[in-house]
Amino acid sequence: MLTQSKHEENALNRAANQSRTPTLRKRLRWLTLLSFAASVVVIAGHVHPAVGNPAQVTNLLQPLSQPAQEIKELSLLVLAICAAIFLIVTGLLVYAIVRFRHRAGDEASEPPQIYGSNQIEMAWTVLPILIVFVLILVTSRTIADIQNRKAAPGAVHATIVGHQWWWEIRYPELGIVTANELHVPASDVSRRQPTFLKLQSADVAHSFWVPQLAGKTDVIPGRENSMWFEPTQPGTYLGNCAEYCGMQHARMLIRVVVQPPAEFERWVAEQKRVAAEELSAQAGRQVFFANTCVNCHTIRGTSAQGAFGPDLTHLMSRETLASGAAPNTREGLRAWVRDPQKLKVGCLMPNMQMTDTEVDQIVSYLQTLK
Ligand code: HEC
Ligand SMILES: [Cu+2]
Structure with a gap:
């Protein structure tokens, strides 16, 4: 009885499909192609947000400091594993669709129906567990590397306080207070030294992210987070608040000015002075x-x-x-x-x-x- 009604349903579906006019089908095909092309354009646009202005790059695929470099390598590894899984799964799917497609003369009988296979079930349970295990191992190794970095004597420490909609920057040990533009010394062979940041909020949640230097770290009211980075190339690095924090969230930019150590010392000496009287x-x-x-x-x-x-x-x-x-x-x-x-x-x-x-x-x- 059940199979009988299934057959009727199939026949009805087939009739419905055939009643779609060829023009409609053509239009649908064009629509699919168009939306595919549109997504390619959108994705490509995001990979290169700052083409033509190398000084203003905020591309996390072009890291210029630890831990951003380590994070990029980890993401590429995870991406490669996921891409391989995607290719295998879609490959098998396409193979099955083509190999077992409906052919003329198939109407008479349904193909053999198989239920349960211990081998296959074991394979699709054990394999994913192994893959997830590898992902956990590589990820926790990177996280531990980043979290275990300790400040050596002489390291620069700054406290960043997120405000709606600007960044307060303090150097408690140097007695300096400034805003929005964080100056740090470049790390070189004579002075391999990361800068350490403490992150606090004066109001709501914000997030401190300079993609070329380090991963994103949230700035949360009533809590102190910390991070570090160790840029080796002097220059200005751009970032933005990365957690929606109200009206002017989009205009809460961060500039990190990385200077050769001697130049940084000069900047510190200037900033320590009280205001000029003219x-x-x-x-x-x-x-x-x-x-x-x-x-x-x-x-x-x-x-x-x-x-x-x-x-x-x-x-x-x-x-x-x-x-x-x-x-x-x-x-x-x-x-x-x-x-x-x-x-x-x-x-x-x-x-x-x-x-x-x-x-x-x-x-x-x-x-x-x-
Ligand atoms: C009610 C408090 C308040 C008063 C009064 C006020 N300001 Fe401000 N001011 C702010 C805040 C908050 C900001 C940061 C705004 C932002 O970036 O979103 C700011 C930013 C500024 C900046 C930019 C600073 C920078 O580092 O980018 C200048 C300059 C400034 N104010 C000058 C003044 C002057 C001059 C006056 C008086 C005529 C004044 N402010 C009165 C709160 C105030
Ligand atoms: Cu924000």
Whole structure:
């Protein structure tokens, strides 16, 4: 009875298929081809996000530091194993589809139905267990390698605090506070030394990721995570907050400036100084201190001790403003002070409603903070 109705169903299905007009079938084929081509384009676009601008590469397939290199090698190994599994499984599937396809004259009888085979069941239980075991071994070896790296005396330590939507950067041992642009010494033969980071959050969850240097590490409120990296090539490395943290998550860029050790020492010496006092910018200084700027910003060596926004003591030593929202030029500063909400909608610095003259004066003062 059951087989009878199955046959009827099959016959119905066949009839339904045949009733599809040839044009419809052609259209479906084109649609499949098109969507396949579209996915290839999308995937290829993601592999090379920064073509034509080698200085701005954020490609995790081009690591320039440990542990990013080790992570890349592990991912390629895992990818190779998975690709082999994919090829074998799809190969067998295609073979079965072609070899046992429906042929004219097959209608009369169903092929033999086989239930249960101990050999096959053993094979598909034991093989995956072995594969997973290999994956566990190689992965845990890499994780242990990364986690066991300990700081030697003389290593640079920095604490990164994620804020909505900027990064506070402290070097507790050096007495330096800056923002958004982390400076570290390059590691070379004379000084094989990674930089160690502690990651904290002032508000919500963020994630610190500079793909060419190290893996992604979450920045979680009420918890301190840590990471390290050891770049050998001086240059500027780009990253971005990698955990959605609100309105301006996309404009929470990170720059890591890797410098030859001597240059790094010079940068440290500059940053340690308190703010410069220049008589030429007295008018702007007065406007700054008469406004609530001082409640949110610190300028070391003055009465401005706010801690809600970035430390401005050496503002002009940074390349960008507000985590990459604008270049740190006179124009950029003017636009920012005039209305930060225009450059970075929803950011936590309010429009201070200043007149054009006041903006110009403040910007002249800010430009003395070298
Ligand atoms: C309510 C607190 C608050 C006040 C008041 C405030 N700011 Fe800010 N400011 C911030 C925050 C928060 C940021 C970071 C915004 C971001 O990147 O999302 C910021 C960023 C900046 C930056 C960019 C710093 C950098 O390193 O990129 C400058 C410059 C700046 N503020 C100047 C001023 C001036 C000048 C005033 C007064 C006219 C002022 N701020 C008033 C909170 C404040
Ligand atoms: Cu974020």
